[in-house]
Amino acid sequence: MGPFDRTDRLRWQAASLLAAAPVAAFAAADAQTGLNAPATPQQRVEELHQRVLAGRSATATLEAWCAEHGLADKARVRAVRVQGVQRDAxxxxxxxxxxxxxxPLRYRRVQLACGxxxxxEADNWYLPSLLTPAMNAVLDGSDEPxxxxxxxxxxQRETLRDEAWWPARGEGTGATVLEIRALLRDSAQRPFSYVIESYLQGALPH
Incomplete structure (x- = not known):
């Protein structure tokens, strides 16, 4: 390759790099925009779905979720008992x-709220004989989760069945986006609680 050819090739390479630079910049900007774009409701549902499945406790998972998404000034989940409801197992x-x-089984229906x-909402059937007297007293007389x-x-928590929906089933913030049926086992691997959890559209951040 002669001197003229070498110079000509270097100029062509430089021009190609200059032409490619804006394209690369736009691609990087698009990627950054995608990263910064707010999650869609469907993505939020799936995020919540995976978090609950991976968590050891629905209460702890929801408290972390509430804190991360700023759903309340104080991210503490409380159980609001639904009175006057009794369902056979x-x-x-x-x-x-x-x-x-x-x-004998005991039944407890609650709404888990944050702020x-x-x-x-949860339907919970549990064996009081596998809980301590103090635990049973708290569950009978308070709204603690x-x-x-x-x-x-x-x-330990074992998921038996799970299903997510978007659009949600129902209307408004009380519509269901996720349902999970789970079994709780104590440290001796004895099953002591069966829970049906319905996660509501009100859990999704705006």
């Missing part, structure tokens, strides 16, 4: 808890 609940039809936001009360049992 379906057969699938007793099978999962490995108890006979006549074994002014109702995040979820179940997961917080039974935390000393060192429980």
């Amino acid at each position: 379906p057969d699938e609940v007793r099978r999962a808890l490995q108890v006979e039809p006549g074994t 002014q936001h109702v995040l979820s 179940f997961g917080r009360v039974v935390a000393p049992l060192g429980f």
Whole structure:
């Protein structure tokens, strides 16, 4: 290659780099815009879905969610008991808890709220005989979340069924975006609680 050819090639390479620079800059800007774009409601539902599945306690997961998304000044989840509701345990609940039809179970229905936001509703059947008397007294006489009360049992959470929806099922902030059925086992691997959790559109940040 002669001197003239070499110079000509260098000029062509420089021109190519200059031409490519704006394209690369626009691509980087688009990528950054994508990273900074707010998540869609469907993405929020899936994020919440995965967080609940990965968490050891729904209460702790929702408190972290509430704090991260600024749903309340103080990110503390409270259980608002729904009074006057009593539901017999379906057969699938007793099978999962490995108890006979006549074994006493207690039922608790609550709404889990953070600030002014109702995040979820839960139907919970549990074995009082596997809880301490103090735990049963707190559950009977207060609005403390179940997961917080039974935390000393060192429980593990097993997801039995889960399903997410977007658009949500129902109307307004009370519409359901996620339903999870889970079994709680104590440190001795004894099942003691069966819960059906309905996560509501009110849990999604605006």
